Amino acid sequence: xxxxFRPAAVHRAVFGAATRIENxxxxxxxxxxxxxxxVDRRLADVDIELANPGEDCRITDIFDVFxxxxxxxxxNFPGVIERAARVGDGPTAVARGAAVMILNxxxxxxxxxxxxxxxxxxxxxxxxxxxxxxRSQPAPGLERPGYYRAxxxxxxxxxxxxxxxxxxxxxEQNEILTLLPPSSDRSTLPRVAYIxxxxxxxxxxxxxxxxxxxxxxRNLLPTLLHPNEVxxxxxxxxxxxxxxxxxxxxxxxxxxxxYRRHGRDLTFAGVVAxxxxxxxxxxxxxxxxxxxxxxxxxxxxxxxxxxYGGGIPESATMETYDACEALGMKGAIVIWTHGGDGSxxxxxxxxxxxxxxVVSCGLNEQSIELPPVxxxxxxxxxxxxxxxxxxxxxxxxxxxxLRFLFLAGAxxxxxxxxxxxxxx
Amino acid sequence: xxxxxxxxxxxxxxxxxxxxxAAGAPPQIKPGALGxxxxxxxxxxxxxxxxxxxxxxxxxxxxxxxxxxxxLVGLIAEFRPQLVIAGPAFNSGxxxxxxxxxxxxxxxxxxxxxxxxxxxxxxxxxxxxxRILIVRTGxxxxxxxxxxxxxxxxxRRIAAGEAIERPADAGCxxxxxxxxxxxxxxxxxxxxxxxxxxxxxxxxATEVSxxxxxxxxxxxxxxxxxxxxxxxxxxxxLVVRGNPERMPNGYCDxxxxxxxxxxxxxxxxxxxxxxxxxxxxxxxxxxxxxxPLDAMRELEREGAFGRLHExxxxxxxxxxxxxxARKIGxxxxxxxxxxxxxxxxxxxx
Amino acid sequence: xxIATAQVCSMRQVATMVGSPRIVTGKSVLHPVGDPxxxxxxxxxxxxxxxLDALKALESDGSRDAA
Numbered sequence: 001x002x003x004x005f006r007p008a009a010v011h012r013a014v015f016g017a018a019t020r021i022e023n024x025x026x027x028x029x030x031x032x033x034x035x036x037x038x039v040d041r042r043l044a045d046v047d048i049e050l051a052n053p054g055e056d057c058r059i060t061d062i063f064d065v066f067x068x069x070x071x072x073x074x075x076n077f078p079g080v081i082e083r084a085a086r087v088g089d090g091p092t093a094v095a096r097g098a099a100v101m102i103l104n105x106x107x108x109x110x111x112x113x114x115x116x117x118x119x120x121x122x123x124x125x126x127x128x129x130x131x132x133x134x135r136s137q138p139a140p141g142l143e144r145p146g147y148y149r150a151x152x153x154x155x156x157x158x159x160x161x162x163x164x165x166x167x168x169x170x171x172e173q174n175e176i177l178t179l180l181p182p183s184s185d186r187s188t189l190p191r192v193a194y195i196x197x198x199x200x201x202x203x204x205x206x207x208x209x210x211x212x213x214x215x216x217x218r219n220l221l222p223t224l225l226h227p228n229e230v231x232x233x234x235x236x237x238x239x240x241x242x243x244x245x246x247x248x249x250x251x252x253x254x255x256x257x258x259y260r261r262h263g264r265d266l267t268f269a270g271v272v273a274x275x276x277x278x279x280x281x282x283x284x285x286x287x288x289x290x291x292x293x294x295x296x297x298x299x300x301x302x303x304x305x306x307x308y309g310g311g312i313p314e315s316a317t318m319e320t321y322d323a324c325e326a327l328g329m330k331g332a333i334v335i336w337t338h339g340g341d342g343s344x345x346x347x348x349x350x351x352x353x354x355x356x357x358v359v360s361c362g363l364n365e366q367s368i369e370l371p372p373v374x375x376x377x378x379x380x381x382x383x384x385x386x387x388x389x390x391x392x393x394x395x396x397x398x399x400x401x402l403r404f405l406f407l408a409g410a411x412x413x414x415x416x417x418x419x420x421x422x423x424x
Numbered sequence: 425x426x427x428x429x430x431x432x433x434x435x436x437x438x439x440x441x442x443x444x445x446a447a448g449a450p451p452q453i454k455p456g457a458l459g460x461x462x463x464x465x466x467x468x469x470x471x472x473x474x475x476x477x478x479x480x481x482x483x484x485x486x487x488x489x490x491x492x493x494x495x496l497v498g499l500i501a502e503f504r505p506q507l508v509i510a511g512p513a514f515n516s517g518x519x520x521x522x523x524x525x526x527x528x529x530x531x532x533x534x535x536x537x538x539x540x541x542x543x544x545x546x547x548x549x550x551x552x553x554x555r556i557l558i559v560r561t562g563x564x565x566x567x568x569x570x571x572x573x574x575x576x577x578x579x580r581r582i583a584a585g586e587a588i589e590r591p592a593d594a595g596c597x598x599x600x601x602x603x604x605x606x607x608x609x610x611x612x613x614x615x616x617x618x619x620x621x622x623x624x625x626x627x628x629a630t631e632v633s634x635x636x637x638x639x640x641x642x643x644x645x646x647x648x649x650x651x652x653x654x655x656x657x658x659x660x661x662l663v664v665r666g667n668p669e670r671m672p673n674g675y676c677d678x679x680x681x682x683x684x685x686x687x688x689x690x691x692x693x694x695x696x697x698x699x700x701x702x703x704x705x706x707x708x709x710x711x712x713x714x715x716p717l718d719a720m721r722e723l724e725r726e727g728a729f730g731r732l733h734e735x736x737x738x739x740x741x742x743x744x745x746x747x748x749a750r751k752i753g754x755x756x757x758x759x760x761x762x763x764x765x766x767x768x769x770x771x772x773x
Numbered sequence: 774x775x776i777a778t779a780q781v782c783s784m785r786q787v788a789t790m791v792g793s794p795r796i797v798t799g800k801s802v803l804h805p806v807g808d809p810x811x812x813x814x815x816x817x818x819x820x821x822x823x824x825l826d827a828l829k830a831l832e833s834d835g836s837r838d839a840a
Binding site: 639640641642643644645646649652654657660702703705706707709710712713714715716718719720722723728729757760761765766767768769770771772773 | 774775776777778779780781782783784788792794795799802803804805806807808809816817820821823824825827828831832834835
């Protein structure tokens with residue numbers, strides 16, 4: 001697999017007659033995009049709004065975020081709308097510096113918010129890029145799973161549409177990503193595998209929820225992926241957005257870091273994709289199989305693990321870590337931290353006594369004070385969010401006390417942030 | 425310039441009242457430094473003065489710690505200290521208790537810092553390190569000289585107005601607390617760095633340490649099962665339909681009760697599950713999937729156990745702090761005890 | 774002296790970690806004593822079995838995991 005990213009730089013987005021990228025400006029033909037997305041009758045009142053870095057603007061109701069990409073040979077978010085196809089290989093155009101944000105009109109305690117400037121900007125990559133926001137209502141009578149499926153498809157369509165504009169623009173700083181297959185790799189550098197939890201079944205995925213090549217990963221047994229597949233659109237975030245967006249997977253921080261150091265101080269051995277099962281039997285099975293794949297098929301000397309979702313996956317991660325260490329691989333874990341009463345005791349719901357290499361991706365209860373804003377894209381009120389009481393809503397444009405967990409791009413569990421904890 | 429004023433606390437032995445026989449000595453205070461306090465004064469030198477030494481017998485303190493601490497704080501206050509130094513207690517459990525309790529009381533009531541010294545196995549370390557600075561010592565008074573030097577060094581830093589952000593860097597036990605920080609590099613980079621060090625056998629510092637948990641001794645069944653009253657408890661968020669008590673769906677600090685007297689099974693008109701940490705759709709179809717009332721009634725009729733308690737206790741476990749979990753567990757336990765329950769089946773999600 | 778408690782849960786390791794002495798494996802975090810894919814009779818049987826394990830655990834001294 002040899003993936004070639006061809007980025008067309010975007011610094012700002014404007015509306016105009018024809019969709020194109022030129023000299024750093026993404027022009028979006030609003031009506032054309034609106035019409036394209038409205039073809040899906042599950043969505044009503046589709047509209048597009050733009051938010052640029054530095055604007056006095058807040059985007060709320062965020063359901064998922066996509067980086068605009070285009071593969072001329074097919075395989076644009078394979079298995080979702082297009083059929084499954086080989087990705088991770090060949091050229092992919094990228095509108096780098098732009099994102100498609102899909103907003104969710106239904107009430108959902110996990111919806112995200114981002115400000116395009118202000119104190120939260122340093123914590124979210126989305127405050128620094130041009131966001132093309134898609135608003136919609138569910139068609140009358142449409143239930144949640146149907147609406148959410150339509151939202152994902154809208155994200156795929158819009159991202160591919162804008163990606164196509166990138167493919168017609170001049171690209172700069174093309175990037176090649178390639179790894180030798182394990183059998184050919186003669187390097188003596190330590191082999192590091194990444195165990196990547198895609199979803200947690202504590203919130204069971206819907207029948208047609210597209211996560212891995214469009215599959216709902218409901219009972220996913222650990223499987224191997226080439227990191228390029230993750231970077232090239234094979235993975236979408238679950239409907240339950242609690243750990244990272246599709247954009248995060250497309251720019252997967254841990255995969256990017258392992259690639260950066262591949263050939264220098266390690267050999268990136270590959271990715272084991274897994275889920276957190278909701279039964280003990282399922283978690284044990286996944287732990288055994290993931291460890292086996294890393295150890296015996298990828299020949300890994302060491303593993304890095306991340307989780308997705310809530311507290312229950314902590315147990316899955318620790319069990320998998322223990323299984324890896326029992327086979328002689330060294331492990332490191334990236335994981336969130338619960339505040340509890342401030343003591344080091346309650347940092348995790350479950351921790352293996354052998355987990356001696358843990359990196360925190362931040363304190364869950366930590367929040368930030370956001371100032372009032374002039375403009376809001378999304379609904380007029382925010383909340384209630386998880387951990388908040390029923391009826392706890394506030395005006396979207398007002399001052400906002402927001403947990404980092406709900407700041408889009410700030411609390412990914414895939415290692416992208418610099419928020420952490422310090423024990424003292 | 426006025427000296428930095430310190431009151432030193434010692435037990436009956438180091439305070440030269442006697443040995444075990446004097447362990448019942450009442451709280452008292454004497455001007456100036458005594459015993460190891462004299463050596464400590466020497467270490468501190470100019471600009472620092474141990475203006476008084478408070479003393480109490482370890483047994484006397486242990487009998488009524490709050491009262492003893494109270495009295496001592498009163499005596500100490502008269503001397504207007506800027507710092508209290510207690511012990512060091514090394515590995516002595518009772519002395520460690522006295523030192524820790526006193527230091528915490530001084531900080532709370534006089535608003536001045538209070539420090540002590542203990543050996544790592546002293547139970548007082550776990551108990552008090554969160555609230556006070558405890559200098560690491562050796563196991564016995566053989567490490568007195570070095571400990572006093574360390575206490576003096578710490579005193580100088582405190583007197584200079586320094587905030588001790590990282591106790592471990594000041595020769596003390598970590599508080600066992602955590603705070604949010606923003607690091608230079610992202611978690612992915614830090615994880616790979618950490619892993620490579622671990623692989624290479626180099627030292628590395630984990631960001632989240634493994635906690636130790638207090639072990640609760642398993643309670644024995646109070647009566648033969650066939651005669652026992654058994655209660656059902658859950659952390660799966662069961663509430664009376666409509667949630668009249670407004671139980672939160674997570675981060676709870678309380679519990680709720682559901683009366684089940686005469687009830688054969690749960691039905692959705694009576695109860696619901698309210699919990700933000702798992703998808704409650706399956707238990708909300710049939711609440712007996714969460715709290716097995718129907719099956720318990722059946723087993724009750726068959727005589728598999730004595731009787732089913734008439735109250736179900738419930739809370740939502742999502743994100744519950746350990747402090748609250750302990751508190752709620754104790755409260756429910758106390759209520760059940762009062763209500764004559766001998767055994768509990770706890771169903772957890 | 775406390776009250777003997779048997780805990781039905783799927784998060785076995787969490788329970789072990791905090792020292793819960795009588796752990797009985799539940800079906801799933803989503804339905805500890807039930808299973809929506811079974812029919813009513815099947816679920817009742819499953820629930821009964823788990824409870825019998827729990828009752829047996831109560832009679833043990835709590836020094837070893839129950840089931």
